[in-house]
Amino acid sequence: MTLTxxxxxxxxxxxxxxxxxxxxxxxxxxxxxPRWAGVCLAAVVPAAGLFVLVERxxxxxxxxxxxxxxxxxxxxxxxxxxxxxxxxxxYAGFLFALSQHLQxxxxxxxxxxxxxxxxxxxxxxxxxxxxxxxxxxxxLPMIAAACALAAVSYLxxxxxxxxxxxxxxxxxxxxLLWGLGMGFxxxxxxxxxxxxxxxxxxxxASGVLTTVPQLAQVIGVAGYGSVFLAGAAGxxxxxxxxxxxxxxxxxxxxxxxxxxxxxxLPLLRRRRLPDGGAAARYTxxxxxxxxxxxxxxxxx
Numbered sequence: 492m493t494l495t496x497x498x499x500x501x502x503x504x505x506x507x508x509x510x511x512x513x514x515x516x517x518x519x520x521x522x523x524x525p526r527w528a529g530v531c532l533a534a535v536v537p538a539a540g541l542f543v544l545v546e547r548x549x550x551x552x553x554x555x556x557x558x559x560x561x562x563x564x565x566x567x568x569x570x571x572x573x574x575x576x577x578x579x580x581x582y583a584g585f586l587f588a589l590s591q592h593l594q595x596x597x598x599x600x601x602x603x604x605x606x607x608x609x610x611x612x613x614x615x616x617x618x619x620x621x622x623x624x625x626x627x628x629x630x631l632p633m634i635a636a637a638c639a640l641a642a643v644s645y646l647x648x649x650x651x652x653x654x655x656x657x658x659x660x661x662x663x664x665x666x667l668l669w670g671l672g673m674g675f676x677x678x679x680x681x682x683x684x685x686x687x688x689x690x691x692x693x694x695x696a697s698g699v700l701t702t703v704p705q706l707a708q709v710i711g712v713a714g715y716g717s718v719f720l721a722g723a724a725g726x727x728x729x730x731x732x733x734x735x736x737x738x739x740x741x742x743x744x745x746x747x748x749x750x751x752x753x754x755x756l757p758l759l760r761r762r763r764l765p766d767g768g769a770a771a772r773y774t775x776x777x778x779x780x781x782x783x784x785x786x787x788x789x790x791x
Contacts, residue, residue, distance in 0.1 A: 562688065562695045570754050571684025572699060576707040577751035578638065578676050581744040583708035584715025585645055588740045591719060592652065596733025610667040618674020630679050631759040638752030641672030642745040649741025655730040676751070677704075683758070715740055 546558065562568060586608075593604040618637070625633060647665045651658040681700060688696045722736025 558695055558699060559692060562692050562699065565687040565696075567687035567758065568684045568696055568699065570758050571680050572703045574634070574638070574751040574754035575677065575680045575684070575700070576703050577747045577754065578641070578673065578680070579704040579707035580711030581641070581645070581715070581747040581751075582673055582711070584711035585648075585740065585744045587712045587716045588719035588737055589648065591716075591723070592733045592737045596655075596723065596730050596737075597657065598730075607662070608666065610663045611670040614667045614670020614672075615674040616670075618671045618676075619678045620674075622675050622679050630683070631755055634676055634679055634683070634755050635752040635759070637672045637675035638748050638755075639672075641669055641676065642748035642752075644669035644672060645741045645745040645748065649738035653734050653738045655734045672748075680755075683755070715744055718743065 547560070590604060593599045593607060594601060599607075622630070622633065644665050648658075648662060648669070651661050651665060684700055685693065685696055719736045719740040722739050723733045
């Protein structure tokens with residue numbers, strides 16, 4: 492098979508895998524989980540296995556797989572991508588749920604609801620622009636702490652809005668903390684994930700890290716959004732049901748954020764070296780310019 496034909500086959504297999512997964516999470520609940528949803532779920536694993544087998548076969552023949560195995564074997568990339576997935580899935584899912592609650596549950600206008608998120612944007616910008624000022628040895632603990640801060644913010648927002656009201660100034664403060672948690676997480680994670688990647692593999696790693704947040708946001712909106720929509724359709728007044736659904740959604744989102752923090756802990760144990768060692772390696776300018784800013788992943 493020619494190089495063009497091999498790449499086309501790999502792309503088709505990858506698209507098939509993503510299509511099966513997205514059809515399941517996006518349309519499954521809306522269609523009341525019909526039979527085709529079960530077929531999609533059953534087909535995801537063999538489709539993923541076929542993709543891996545073809546990738547390995549291409550590599551054995553000396554070809555160029557879409558994602559070289561050495562890239563996916565990097566602990567920095569794996570841990571960073573896993574943490575980024577949980578962060579972005581929770582961010583997008585809770586943003587969807589909170590937007591729905593403000594507009595559908597509380598009856599706020601789109602403009603008013605949008606302005607409510609201003610502290611969130613300020614927090615993200617502040618964190619994204621200032622995390623590099625901290626010493627390099629603090630970056631990994633900072634990411635774990637920021638994930639925990641985001642988790643506390645999710646739970647706090649759910650509790651503050653549980654009564655069916657607007658929550659007052661505390662909601663604005665919690666959104667600022669939420670934004671800080673995301674800002675001190677996503678930008679350093681993108682840099683961290685590149686730290687163990689050779690310059691020749693930077694393009695492949697960039698493709699992985701571009702795909703992960705986009706896929707995470709779709710799955711987050713579909714998954715966490717389904718939790719919210721199912722609760723919001725429950726008995727009781729519209730505002731009360733929506734508030735209860737938001738509170739119920741905050742718990743799994745917070746758990747996901749904590750899982751993101753746990754994903755980087757193995758790297759923290761590996762990098763307990765003096766300044767100038769491996770712990771400082773991932774803050775070099777070359778690593779920093781390999782990825783677009785966090786704004787391109789839907790944070791601002």
